[in-house]
Amino acid sequence: MLALRNREKIAIEALYDMYSSSLYGIISRIVLDVPTAEDVLQETFVKIWNSFASYSTEKGRLFTWMVNIARNLAIDKIRSKDFKNQNKNQELENNVTFIDEQRNTVYNPELLGIKELVETLKPEQKSILDLVYFKGYTHVEAADELGVPLGTIKTRLRMAIIQLRKHFN
Amino acid sequence: MEDIKAYIESGILELYVLGDITHDEKLQVEAMAAKHPAIKAELDEIERSMEQYAEHNAVEPDEQLRGRILNSLLTNLGDDSTFNKAEDFEDNVIALPASKPTNFYKYAFAACLALLIASGVALMNLYNKLQQSNTQLAVLQADKQHFANRVNFVENELGVLRDTTFRFLKLKATPKAPAGASIMIAWSKEKHKVMVDMANVKMPVNDKEHQYQLWALVGGKPVDLGVFDANPDSTDMKEMKTIAAVKTDAFAVTLEPRGGSVNPTMDQMMVLGKF
Secondary structure, eight states: HHHHHHHHHHHHHHHHHHHHHHHHHHHHHHHHHHHHHHHHHHHHHHHHHHGGOOOOOOOHHHHHHHHHHHHHHHHHHHSSSHHHHHTTSSOTTTTHHHHHHHHHGGGGTOOTTHHHHHHHHHHHHHHHHHHHHHOOOOOOHHHHTTTTTHEEEEEEEEHHHHHHHHHHO | HHHHHHHHHHHHHHHTTTTTOOHHHHHHHHHHHHHHHHHHHHHHHHHHHHHHHHHHOOOOOOOOHHHHHHHHHHHHHHHHHHHHHHHHHHHHHHHHHTTHHHHHHHHHHHHHHHHHHHHHHOOOOOHHHHHHHHHHHHHHHHHHHHHHHHHHHHHHHHHHOTTTEEEEEEEOOOOSTTTTTTEEEEEEEETTTEEEEEEEOOOOOOOOTEEEEEEEEEEEEEEEEEOOOTTTTSSSEEEEEOOSSOOEEEEEEEEETOOOOOOOGGGGGEEEOOO
């Protein structure tokens, strides 16, 4: 952390090695186009690097902070005009499963718990969590998308995360 | 405690971790977490879960991307350090000499200006002195010329006096002229020269229309020897026209219209003298 603050080379490398795949997992689910997703990952690290001074440990975990940067950049990218035009023909709804199927081959072999995990989450929990976490939906948009009340969305989100906590612990 | 439980169960902490929250709500959650360790702990739990969830859904980016991104960051870092160094360097440089050269040039400029003004004044003085000197020199040269002329002139006169061939003759007044009028002339037969000693022209001053004319009577005939003015200020020996004759009967002066006449007006003969 200190090395990061002091902007040392080794710190960037460590940061990249630790978090690039997790961040890319999120980015690549929001931005489907591979070169664009790679650009966004690069932008994310540049932004993390440049605004590192604004991160403080009191506000929460480093990863949460980085995920928010990555997600915001990715959402900005897909909402920018030229990107929308490029990808008009792609359906949004089924992207999560689509991506999962598409990239099965590049999944880390050590993360085999995924199947098990998917079973832990009820489908409606998973869909809401994925919409918000991986698709960059706000919970209001998710409520619209899924046709359920806002309160239900919040409850489901909380339940999903509680399930995750149980699973990981 | 009930409040905290309700707050936790409201689901806002989850939205906070997901970044799906307004800025104001975000600040509120942070304030609550700082106040209540239970909320902080709950937040931490949620964050951990999401982090792990993300890890489980991780996608390994292309190997080449690692080099690309790290390079761009390092280039950035390089830029940063260059920039920082440059800044430091500039700080160091600016602090000291920045004011120094300004002052130096200020003083240098002032000094140059003062020097320029001083030089200008000195130049003016010098110029005035030069002008004075030039004037004096001109005066002196004029004086010198005058004296040289004067010396030449006096030498000429002295030459006349020393020259033994000159003979002096005083022309005396005729009844026509006022009593005591006379003119002194010098004549050299050998050199065919006739001079009028203007210092010894004791004649009434002639008016603008008239001049005195000197004649020589050679063989009974008058020969024109030129005209002169009777001026009490002139003291020179005025050289008249050359005279070819070696023998003259007499010299005479008549008052003639200005420029002289071909023949003398005999009734205006003022002085006459014979050798």
